[in-house]
Amino acid sequence: MKSFVLFLPHDPDRYNDLGEDDFMEIIKDYVGWVEDQTEKGVYKGGHKLVDGTGKNVTQTATGIEVHDGPFTELAEVLGGLMVIEAADYDSAVAIAKTHPHLKHNKTIEIREIDDV
């Protein structure tokens, strides 16, 4: 079994004006999916990232610079990440295709964790 990270980006304004009921419906979909996948032994964990911008720390010729970022003007910000187990990329993709993130947002980026 290999481990894969699912990166879940969303439109920065995606959740801003959502009513409580609509927000709850989305949460229910996600929690339901996670519980399903946990039962199957697929879901291994995850983290929600704090909304808003983080920090970029960059080495430049004059020293280390710190900037806020990524910026919310971007088309998408990373909302969170999840780790799943799958035999290979094909099955990881198949699992990701059932993810409610694709119903409520657009993209999931899948990367295999290098366990070597």
Add this chain to the structure above:
Amino acid sequence: MTVSKTRCAAKDTAHLLDQLARRERGRLIADLVHRLGPHRLELAEDVVQEAVLAAMAGWPFGGVPENPGAWLARVARNKAVDRLRREGRENPFEDNEAQPDAAANPEVAEIRIQDPELKLIFLCCHSALSQKDSLMLTLKIVSGFTARDIASVFLVPEAGVAQRLARAKRKLRSLQQDVVEAPSRFELARRQPAVMKIIYLMFSASYMPRSGDQLILEDVALEALRLARLIADERETGSGETQALAALLSFQCSRFKARLDKHDKLCLLKDQNRNLWDQRLIQEGMRYLVAAQKAKVITRYHLEAGIAAAHATALSWGAVNWSAICGLYDKLSDLTGSPVVALNACVAKAFAGAPQEALRALEDISKAGALTAYAPLYQARAEILLLLGRKTEAAEAFEQAQARSVSAPVDTHIKERLLSCL
């Protein structure tokens, strides 16, 4: 990166999250209002709302925590403290706790309602509000239902519910603070019948099977039972009347699982699988009913609980003590003067072996005209006619009922009864 163990199938998760959000929201708002005062009702609502949503936003990733209530409480507290600090108040909780409920006013100081939720119910059932406003406000604030849930219970548009709630809250805010904050014992006693009526209406709203979401309706019924227990068990409000109400709702809730069959079709008392009745609730109802006998005055809740008890304790449809039920219905009819109660009394009379007499009484009710648009009037007439073997007339009556029915389950049921006449 840990995932909590899940104890339930994923398909139940959505409903559990709803229940959790409602339950915790009501409790947290009550707690904040208790500490900060009723004038902070809206702040409490906002902060709790924010906290619940913020907490839940993390659950898809880490799973629902082992003790979600405690987690939500912590988040809500922190948000409230943040908000109040931003308003320039340091240690908002501490200085409020130092100042007990109403030390200044000796009359008020006597009041012993300690339960924050109960206090909140009395606030929502303030006499300045209409019954329907109070009912919706209680469902929203005390019971944590969303405007969408409430709209689905009353079959009205969601926007209308939201407006109504906003108006009710504005009205509460416009009242003199001391009226809202520290009702006198007299005012509490005055408000108690209204509070009971609200709980009763809350249950009735959930009990009529309609096209609404069955899960939400059942949650509303159980919530009404919970509030009835709360008020019956509290020393200051516990009385024969409140115990009778708790008894009534215990009996009625005991049958909830048996009311609809597998295909969501309405199942009459007569045809219900009595094994599905919740014996624990029936026993609890009996306990409340016994306690309620100490009351000086017999209220409609006593009589209705008595009728419900007669049904709940009958081992089969054939074993129902109809003459006892008839006697209770007659008293109830005298007490309330309600044509709906009179109609129920007729049906009981028919089952008690006097269908002819029942039909005559029913004609009187029909002539009075108040129930012309009420489908159960025609259903009752049809059932009594069937007992008398007058099938053609019964079929006509079922058709009249059908023309006035509102809900899908009831409609299906009438259709089936109609077929049995042919």
